[in-house]
Amino acid sequence: MGYDNLTAVVTEYTDTILQVAQQFKQLLQSTQNQQKQMVDLSIVKKGFDNLTAVVNANTDKIHECKDQQKQLPAGTNKQEKAIPHECADINFIKDGVFLIYPSGAKRPKYAYCVLQDNRKWTVIQRRSGFSLSFWQRWHVYREGFGDANGEHWLGNEYIHAISINGQHRARFILEKDGIKRYADYSNFRVEDEPSKYLLKVFGYSGTAGDSLNGDNSSKIANGQKFSTYEQDNDNYSGNCAQRYRGGWWYNSCYYASLNNHYGHNKIDWGLNMGLKLDKSMLCVIFSCDLCISKSKRGTNHCKHISSGDKKE
Ligand SMILES: [Ca+2]
Secondary structure: OOHHHHHHHHHHHHHHHHHHHHHHHHHHHHHHHHHHHHHHHHHHHHHHHHHHHHHHHHHHHHHHHHHHHHHOOOOOOOOHHHOOOOHHHOOOOOOEEEEEOOOOOOOOEEEEEEEEOOEEEEEEEEEOOOOOOOOOOHHHHHHOEEOOOOOEEOOHHHHHHHHOOOEEEEEEEEEEOOEEEEEEEEEEEEOOHHHOOOEEEEEEEEOOOOOOOOOOOOOOOOOOOOEEOOEOOOOOOOOHHHHHOOOEOOOOOOOEEOOOOOOOOOEEEOOOOOOEEOOOOEEEEEEEEEOOOOOOOOHHHOOOOOOOOOOO
16 A cells, blocks of 8 residues: 555544544533433423412412311302492392391391382381381380381481491471471481480481471480480480470470370371371381491492482
């Protein structure tokens, strides 16, 4: 073999070695990439495992919460804003009896709810037929008596609780000889029991006369404490509640008294030329007027009455 031939062989082998080396380098690169990808996959898998653990843990919590929710008494697994404090908070399309939960009251209460003039009213008193005696003791007036479907007094504690939760409007519907009259008060509020359920009422409008106020300061109910026959909080030397057999915000004694005993002095709403009611339906109702609660309760039906609204 000559030198030239030997050089040719070496060159050939050298090229081959270089080619093999290049191939090995590429293979090594490929292997490293695959290894890197495997590492990356392991990171992804680790992350996925963590995520799965988090999801599982939260799923357990969700099931736990659902189980706890099932154990709650009926009606308590709703949001606070869904609890009706008064009729204004209830979505009803027909007048009737509903359970309300006045703020601060110890127990819920059945109340008769009325739709009128685009408002939702809570009935606090109703007298028709006069089969129910309103000659009751203090604690009976406090808790309420009668049937919400018929004659009843909602209860001073509930009237108080409702009336202080935002500004309330009162409507007294009076009827005599088939003719209805009404007295509206834009502000109606009853203080708490330690204040003897003191009445604050003003802003009159209507057709029956402002008989809870008036010119004779010794007879107006506004500003008076509630009295029953065994709790005389009136300004009379005697006992108005005993005399007229009812519980009321007697002064000395009254222009208007809607709880008088039927058959004795009946019902009086006095300023409107001696309007005396001796029969049929009497409702004292009030509704949320300017709601100040954070839950936006009753905002849809707390707008002011327009001048064109027709009274029943
Ligand atoms: Ca007295």
